[in-house]
Amino acid sequence: MALDVELYQGESRQLVRTEPLIALLRPAFAAETAPFRGNPRFVLMLRNDPGPETYDGDLELTNLRADFGYIHVAIHMEGRVVYQKPYSVNSLVGPVLARMARELAPEERRWAFRIAGLPSSEDGGDGDSPQRLPPVVDGTDDIDVSRSARLPFGIRPAAEPEIPLLDLAEYGVTLTDPEVPVAVLLGAGVQRHLMDMELSTEIEEGGFLVGRAFRRADDPGRHAVIVDEVLPAEHSGASLMHFTFTGDSFRAMSGLLGDRQLVGWYHTHLFQTERTIGLSRTDIDLHRDTFRRPWQVAALINLTSRRRVLTCYASSDDWMAPCPIRNLDDDADSHRSAHPSLGHK
Known part of the structure; x- marks a missing residue:
C-alpha cells in the first residue's frame, strides 16, 4: 500500500x-x-x-x-x-x-x-513483529479500596520513611540548574553495567534501579538518588515499541531490595529520540501510575547501531524533566557539572 x-x-x-x-x-x-x-x-x-x-x-x-x-x-x-x-x-x-x-x-x-x-x-x-508476551498471573483479584469499610480487612497508607539529607558537593557534583527535581548519581560500576549489559535489538528491555533516596542539603524540597544496582525485570512483556512490568516482576525485585529502595526503572528504545523528550506517552503514563514517589526516576537507554545514550527523567508538575546524571566512578575530588545524558560509542 x-x-x-x-x-x-x-x-x-x-x-x-x-x-x-x-x-x-x-x-x-x-x-x-x-x-x-x-x-x-x-x-x-x-x-x-x-x-x-x-x-x-x-x-x-x-x-x-x-x-x-x-x-x-x-x-x-x-x-x-x-x-x-x-x-x-x-x-x-x-x-x-x-x-x-x-x-x-x-x-x-x-x-x-x-x-x-x-x-x-x-x-x-x-x-508478526518480535514480541515477548507478559506471563499470565494467577491467584490475583482487584480490590475496590472505596469499599474498604465493608471489607474483612483494613487498608491504610504505609508510613513514609524519613529521607536523609545529602550534600551533593561531597560527591563532587555541581548543578548547572539547581531547580531540577532529582539529581541522579550512579554508584560504582553502574554506568559501565548499563552501557555494556546485553540488550535485545529486536524488542525493548527493562528493569529496576535500586539504591538510596535523599533530600538535597542545599534544597530539602528537591531530591537526589544514588543508584547502587541495576536489576533486569523478570516476568515482563515486550515488543519492538513496548515494555511491560507485571506484578510478578515487582515481587521478584522486592526479594532483592534488602534495606535499599526502588529509586526508579529503566528501559530501552530502539528508535531515535525526540530532542525535547525521549519518553513516549506510554512510558510517561507507566511512570506516573507506577513510580509515584517524587524521587523515582525513569532511565531511558536509547540504542543505535553504534552507541548507547542514557538519559534520566523525573516527574515535574505535568512534565517529565531531564535529570542531571553524575557517574561516581569519575574523579569525585574535582567538582564537575552533572550532565543530562551519558553514553558511549
Whole structure:
C-alpha cells in the first residue's frame, strides 16, 4: 500500500502539498544506500503506537496521526537487507517537512501533517513483529479500596520513611540548574553495567534501579538518588515499541531490595529520540501510575547501531524533566557539572 504525506498550512490547516512517503525518505537515507549498486527498495512498517504529536523544531509541526507514531524502515539492495532501524515518525519526516514548509511560506509558523491511507487505530497491532508476551498471573483479584469499610480487612497508607539529607558537593557534583527535581548519581560500576549489559535489538528491555533516596542539603524540597544496582525485570512483556512490568516482576525485585529502595526503572528504545523528550506517552503514563514517589526516576537507554545514550527523567508538575546524571566512578575530588545524558560509542 502506497502512503502519502499531506502537509497543511496555518490554523485553518489548508492542504498545500502531498508527497509520497517513499519520495520523502529516499534523500534521508542517501548515505546508507551509497555503498551499494542499484535502486533501493524501501519496506516500511508503521506501528499503531502513540508517538509525540509535535515535531520539535523552529516552527510548530503537528502530526495529525500521532496514533501511528513509529515507523520501522528496512532498505533492500543487491538482494539483501542493507539497513533497518525503527524511528519515531516525527524524527524521521519532521526535518524534511520543516524544510519544505520554510520554502513554501517562510513567514508561517504553524503547520500540520498526516500520513494518508492509514487504517483506524482499532485496526493496528503488533502483527508478526518480535514480541515477548507478559506471563499470565494467577491467584490475583482487584480490590475496590472505596469499599474498604465493608471489607474483612483494613487498608491504610504505609508510613513514609524519613529521607536523609545529602550534600551533593561531597560527591563532587555541581548543578548547572539547581531547580531540577532529582539529581541522579550512579554508584560504582553502574554506568559501565548499563552501557555494556546485553540488550535485545529486536524488542525493548527493562528493569529496576535500586539504591538510596535523599533530600538535597542545599534544597530539602528537591531530591537526589544514588543508584547502587541495576536489576533486569523478570516476568515482563515486550515488543519492538513496548515494555511491560507485571506484578510478578515487582515481587521478584522486592526479594532483592534488602534495606535499599526502588529509586526508579529503566528501559530501552530502539528508535531515535525526540530532542525535547525521549519518553513516549506510554512510558510517561507507566511512570506516573507506577513510580509515584517524587524521587523515582525513569532511565531511558536509547540504542543505535553504534552507541548507547542514557538519559534520566523525573516527574515535574505535568512534565517529565531531564535529570542531571553524575557517574561516581569519575574523579569525585574535582567538582564537575552533572550532565543530562551519558553514553558511549
